[in-house]
Amino acid sequence: MxxxxxxxxxxxxxxxxxxxxxxxxxxxxxxxxxxxxxxxxxxxxxxxxxxxxxxxxxxxxxxxxxxxxxxxxxxxxxxxxxxxxxxxxxxxxxxxxxxxxxxxxxxxxxxxxxxxxxxxxxxxxxxxxxxxxxxxxxxxxxVDLEDLDRRPLTRDLARRFCAPAEVADIEQQPEAAQTHRFLTYWTLKEAYLKARGLGIAVHLADLEFNLAGEHPSISFRESLEGTSRDWAFGLFQPTPRYLLSVAVPQPAGSxxxxxxxxxxxxxxxxx
Missing domain, CATH: 3.90.470.20 (4'-phosphopantetheinyl transferase domain)
Incomplete structure (x- = not known):
């Protein structure tokens, strides 16, 4: 084949x-x-x-x-x-x-x-x-993939699954861009959980992503505090309708x- x-x-x-x-x-x-x-x-x-x-x-x-x-x-x-x-x-x-x-x-x-x-x-x-x-x-x-047309954003949804800094970032976006920003965070979180083999018991709001740098970076709150941050993330839009995120270990110094x-x-x- x-x-x-x-x-x-x-x-x-x-x-x-x-x-x-x-x-x-x-x-x-x-x-x-x-x-x-x-x-x-x-x-x-x-x-x-x-x-x-x-x-x-x-x-x-x-x-x-x-x-x-x-x-x-x-x-x-x-x-x-x-x-x-x-x-x-x-x-x-x-x-x-x-x-x-x-x-x-x-x-x-x-x-x-x-x-x-x-x-x-x-x-x-x-x-x-x-x-x-x-x-x-x-x-x-x-890896995680989301259809931008599939999941309309509500304020409760963002506050349930996102860290406070992420919620603030979502809410400061123009209304038309808020679902896109929420699903950006969502796919990054899901890609990380899938790479780690972690299940739904993890509180997604305890994974906090920062999108301000050249690449997305991760930090951890409350139940996940102290978890290794040695990860690299890729964020892509393969078509105008879909977001795709990738998580891969990146040992310190590599x-x-x-x-x-x-x-x-x-x-x-x-x-």
């Missing part, structure tokens, strides 16, 4: 609209180096029931069974394409067939590679019509990892 021959590739650190950079069919996704973190995203809006029926046979039986339990078509397509994406990516990097990889849910449900032995760590996210996967040889990477984002077409993924 040669899924990544037609991926556009670039490195980016701040929020931007990257859709105009993802049109070339001639660029390929490079193998991540020891410092690289790569994200691929796929638009599943064109997946039909016939497509899904044909593609699901590529999954192992356990994943076919899980696919069959979905009652909503979009959720089923998100799961299917996410599994095709990570399996195809691992095959392209290692030469081991996509079907040979055993994936499992680790503690708190985070997906991980069970076999064969591999240095790669990955995480998956989906929202609306987009599915994203982050892959790195750095352990404990996390250079910031390069984070690259690429689009993958369904045709490239499933041919």
């Amino acid at each position: 040669r899924a990544f021959e037609h991926c556009a590739y670039f490195a980016i650190s701040d929020i931007c609209d990257i859709s105009s950079l993802l049109q070339s069919p001639d660029l390929s996704l490079p193998r991540p180096s020891d410092r690289d973190v790569c994200v691929c995203w796929v638009d599943v809006s064109a997946v039909t029931a016939d497509d899904a029926s044909a593609w699901v046979s590529r999954l192992p039986q356990t994943e076919r069974d899980r696919y069959a339990r979905y009652r909503h078509q979009l959720a089923a397509h998100q799961f299917l394409v996410g599994r095709l994406l990570i399996r195809g990516w691992l095959e392209s990097l290692t030469g081991t067939s996509a079907a040979a990889w055993e994936l499992r849910e680790g503690e708190r449900g985070r997906p991980e590679i069970a076999s064969p032995p591999s240095p790669w760590s990955f995480n998956l996210a989906h929202s609306g019509n987009l599915v994203a996967c982050v892959l790195s040889s750095v352990s404990d990477v996390g 250079p910031r990892p390069d984070i690259a984002v690429s689009a993958v077409t369904l045709d490239a993924l499933t041919r």
Whole structure:
């Protein structure tokens, strides 16, 4: 499964609209180096029931069974394409067939590679019509994705999930920009929690992000006080409608990892 021959590739650190950079069919996704973190995203809006029926046979039986339990078509397509994406990516990097990889849910449900032995760590996210996967040889990477059209902001929502400084930042934005700013904080928090394998017991308001610098930075309040702050974050807008955040460990004194984002077409993924 040669899924990544037609991926556009670039490195980016701040929020931007990257859709105009993802049109070339001639660029390929490079193998991540020891410092690289790569994200691929796929638009599943064109997946039909016939497509899904044909593609699901590529999954192992356990994943076919899980696919069959979905009652909503979009959720089923998100799961299917996410599994095709990570399996195809691992095959392209290692030469081991996509079907040979055993994936499992680790503690708190985070997906991980069970076999064969591999240095790669990955995480998956989906929202609306987009599915994203982050892959790195750095352990404990996390990714989150949110549809800007999906979740209208209320003041109670911001105050429930955001630290006081974040709430103040949201409320000082123009009204039309407040949902965007809230979801910026939300995706960063979720990416961090997914990288750590932490569950919903964590109080999201105890994670505090600062967006004033060149890159987002994290600090911790109350229940999480004293937690290591040695993390790097990437914040992206793959299309005008979606926000995507990435969390990756960055040991003190080490250079910031390069984070690259690429689009993958369904045709490239499933041919």
